[in-house]
Amino acid sequence: MKDLEWSESSLEDMAGIEKWIARRIRNAVERLAETETGSVKKLQGIDPPEYRLRVGDWRVRFEVEGGTIRVLRVLNRKDAYR
Numbered sequence: 001m002k003d004l005e006w007s008e009s010s011l012e013d014m015a016g017i018e019k020w021i022a023r024r025i026r027n028a029v030e031r032l033a034e035t036e037t038g039s040v041k042k043l044q045g046i047d048p049p050e051y052r053l054r055v056g057d058w059r060v061r062f063e064v065e066g067g068t069i070r071v072l073r074v075l076n077r078k079d080a081y082r
Contacts, residue, residue, distance in 0.1 A: 002033045005070045010060075013074040021058065025074055028055045029062075033069050052080065 006014075014022050032038045032053055039054035043061070050072065053060040059080035061073045073080070 002036070002064070003068045004029065004033045005068055007070060007072050010071040010074050017058075017074070021056075025055050025058055025060060028053060029060055029069075029071060 014025065017025070028038060032040070040051050041054075043050045043052055048063060050061055050063050053062065054077075057077050059075055059077050060071060061075070061080065062069050062071045064070075
């Protein structure tokens with residue numbers, strides 16, 4: 001199990017999302033931290049490495065440092081890679 005850390009930007013993103021969607025995203029991130037499973041891909045051309053977790057039309061961008069997952073942003077897929 002990895003520790004979870006939410007950035008200020010990710011918390012602001014979550015505050016602007018409908019509650020039921022935010023709950024679904026939070027559950028997916030917690031499941032990722034516990035079991036290391038989910039629709040995860042490594043993003044290309046970014047240093048230090050970043051990953052994305054797909055939750056429906058939402059993308060959770062995060063990085064892994066040792067035993068910690070740091071959630072950087074939570075964005076709709078149309079805005080996630082700009």
